[in-house]
Amino acid sequence: MWIFDNIRKNSLNYVTGLLLAIVLICLPAYTEIGKKAFYLLAFLSLIFFIKNFRDLKQLDPIIKLFFVVIAVNFIWTLFTFYLNDSPGRGSNFVWNRQFFILFIPPLYLLFRHVKIPFYLLWSSVVVSVLLAAYVGHQDTLIEGQRARGGMHPILFGSIMLCEAIYLLVVSFTRDELWIKVLSFCGFVLGVVVVIWSQSRGVWAAMPVLLALVSFVFFRKVPVNIKLILFVAITGLVIVLTQHPIVQQKLNTTFTNIERYQTAEHINDSSRSSSIGTRFEMWKAGWQIFLENPVLGVGVGGYDQAAKENAKRYGVNESAYWFYHPHNQYISALSTKGFIGFILLFAMLVLPFYLAKSRWQENDDEPIVMIAVISLAYMIFSLSDVPLEGKATIIFYTIAVAVFVSNLKSKPDSDCAANL
Numbered sequence: 108m109w110i111f112d113n114i115r116k117n118s119l120n121y122v123t124g125l126l127l128a129i130v131l132i133c134l135p136a137y138t139e140i141g142k143k144a145f146y147l148l149a150f151l152s153l154i155f156f157i158k159n160f161r162d163l164k165q166l167d168p169i170i171k172l173f174f175v176v177i178a179v180n181f182i183w184t185l186f187t188f189y190l191n192d193s194p195g196r197g198s199n200f201v202w203n204r205q206f207f208i209l210f211i212p213p214l215y216l217l218f219r220h221v222k223i224p225f226y227l228l229w230s231s232v233v234v235s236v237l238l239a240a241y242v243g244h245q246d247t248l249i250e251g252q253r254a255r256g257g258m259h260p261i262l263f264g265s266i267m268l269c270e271a272i273y274l275l276v277v278s279f280t281r282d283e284l285w286i287k288v289l290s291f292c293g294f295v296l297g298v299v300v301v302i303w304s305q306s307r308g309v310w311a312a313m314p315v316l317l318a319l320v321s322f323v324f325f326r327k328v329p330v331n332i333k334l335i336l337f338v339a340i341t342g343l344v345i346v347l348t349q350h351p352i353v354q355q356k357l358n359t360t361f362t363n364i365e366r367y368q369t370a371e372h373i374n375d376s377s378r379s380s381s382i383g384t385r386f387e388m389w390k391a392g393w394q395i396f397l398e399n400p401v402l403g404v405g406v407g408g409y410d411q412a413a414k415e416n417a418k419r420y421g422v423n424e425s426a427y428w429f430y431h432p433h434n435q436y437i438s439a440l441s442t443k444g445f446i447g448f449i450l451l452f453a454m455l456v457l458p459f460y461l462a463k464s465r466w467q468e469n470d471d472e473p474i475v476m477i478a479v480i481s482l483a484y485m486i487f488s489l490s491d492v493p494l495e496g497k498a499t500i501i502f503y504t505i506a507v508a509v510f511v512s513n514l515k516s517k518p519d520s521d522c523a524a525n526l
Contacts (some may be wrong), residue, residue: 123151123221130505131231135266136238138257138498145501149210155220156213163212169464170511173457176214180450181209187443188405200430205234205406208454214508223509225472229277232270235320236297239267247352248456249304254303258498261491264304266502269483271297272316277473279324294345302350307360308490310353312483314344319482323466323475378423385433385490387422388413392432394472395419396440403444412441431495435488438495451494455485458507465514473513480506 126148135140148219164169188201243254243263253260271294278290301309317340325336359381366377366388377383391413397405404412413420413427420426431438439451459481465474482502484493493499 119155120221122309123148124227126151126225127223127505127509128227130501131228132235132238134498134502135235135263135270136256137244137257141180141257142497142501145207145505146193148505149207149214152210152213152217152452155217159216159220159359162216162219167461167514168462169217169314169457171459173454174193174215176453176457177208177211178451178494180447180454181205183447183450184443187402187447188407190402191405191408197405200406204495204497204500207497207504208494211504211508214504215512218509218512223513228509229290232273233293235269235434236274236293236300239263239270239300240296243300243303253305254300259496261306261308262496264301264306264309265483265487265493265499267297267300267304267385268303268309268313268316269480269502269506271301272320272479272483273476275317275320276472276479279320280472280475298343298347302352303345305352305356307356308487311354311490312486315486316479316483317344319478320475322525323478366374373421373423375423379425383423384425384428387426388429388432389434389437391417391420391422392437392441396444399441399444401444401446403440403442405440405449406442409438411440431492433491435492435494438492455488458511459485461511461514473510476510477507477514480510 126144129144130148132141133144166174179247184201184205186198204345234375239254239256242256246252247255248256254263255262274290274293274297278287278294281287281290298313321337321340323439348357363377363380363382366375367383370377370383378387392409394416395409395412407430409432410427410430413422413432414424416426417426426432432441435451436448439448443450458477462474462478462481480503484499487493487499494503
C-alpha cells in the first residue's frame with residue numbers, strides 16, 4: 108500500500124519528470140513524439156501556474172523583467188500581426204510557434220516546485236544524443252543527406268549543439284569519474300552529429316560556446332589540467348575542421364561569396380546560391396523595415412512584401428523563396444518593427460545577464476547553461492530564425508525554464524543591485 112501512497116503523493120513529480128524526459132529524449136530525433144509530450148507538459152504547467160500565480164511575487168527582479176518582456180513581446184507580435192492583417196501562414200506561426208514561449212513562466216514555477224533531479228536531466232540528454240546520432244547516421248552515411256532527425260537540419264543542429272555543450276559542462280562540474288567520461292564522450296558524439304547536420308550557422312556558434320565554457324571553468328583548474336584540456340579541445344576543433352563535410356561546406360561558402368561579390372546582374376545564379384539567397388533576403392528584409400519601421404509588415408508578411416517589391420529593392424527572386432529572411436534580427440525588424448527588435452534582443456540578452464550576475468557565486472550547471480543557451484540563440488539568430496522554428500522554440504522554452512528554475516535563491520538586495 109505504501110507504494111501506491113507514495114505514487115499518489117508524488118504524482119505531480121513523476122508525471123512532470125516523465126514528460127520532460129520524453130521531450131528531451133525525443134525532440135531531436137523523433138520530433139512529433141517530443142512535441143506531443145511538450146503540449147501535455149505545457150498544459151500541466153498552466154494548471155499549476157493558475158493555482159500558484161502568487162509565487163511570481165517572490166522572483167528575482169531580473170527574472171521578473173524577463174517574464175514581463177516575454178509577455179510584452181507576444182502582445183506586440185499579436186498587435187502588429189492583426190493590425191497588418193498579415194496573410195499566409197502568419198497565424199500559424201503566431202499561435203502554433205511563438206505562443207509556446209509564453210509557457211516559460213508556468214514551466215519555471217512547475218520545475219521550481221518539482222525540483223528536476225540531475226540524473227533525470229542528464230540521462231535524458233545522453234539518450235537524446237545517442238538517438239540523434241543513430242538517426243543522423245541513417246540520414247548522412249546511409250541516405251547521403253544532411254542529418255535532420257525529425258526537423259530541418261539547421262534546427263536539428265542547433266538543438267544538438269546545445270545538448271553537446273551541456274554534456275561538456277557536466278564533465279567539468281561533476282565529481283563522479285564515470286559521469287565525466289560518459290558526458291565528454293556524449294559531447295564528442297553530439298559535435299559529430301552537429302557536423303553531419305551541415306549547418307554552417309550552427310558551426311559558427313561552436314567555437315564561441317567552447318570559449319565561453321573554457322573561460323568559466325579554466326580559471327579554477329590547475330595549470331597542468333588547463334594545458335591538457337586546451338590541447339584536447341583545440342585538437343578536437345582542428346580535427347573537425349578537416350572533416351570532408353566541413354571542408355566542402357567551407358569551400359562552397361567562400362566560392363559563393365566571391366561569385367556574389369562579382370555578380371553584376373540581378374538574375375545572376377550567384378544570387379540564388381545558399382549564401383547569395385541569404386544576402387538577398389537580408390537586403391529585402393532591411394528595406395521592408397526601413398519602409399515600415401514602427402509596425403513592420405506582421406508575422407507571415409515578409410515573403411509577400413519581398414515578392415511585391417523585389418524589383419524596386421533590386422533583389423533576386425530568391426529573396427522571397429522563404430517566409431523569413433534567414434536572420435532572426437532582420438525578421439523581427441521587418442515583421443514587428445524596431446520595438447519588436449528591441450523586445451527580441453531583450454528576451455535573448457536578459458537570461459545571459461542573469462547568468463553573468465551569478466558567476467561570482469559559483470559555476471554550477473544552471474548558471475553556465477543559461478549563458479550557453481542565451482548566447483547560442485543569439486548566434487543562431489544571425490543566419491536563421493530559431494525563435495520561429497517549432498522545435499527550437501520548444502527546446503528554448505524547456506531549457507530556459509529548467510535551468511532558471513534550478514538557480515539558487517538570491518537575496519533581494521543583491522538582485523536589486525544587479526539592476
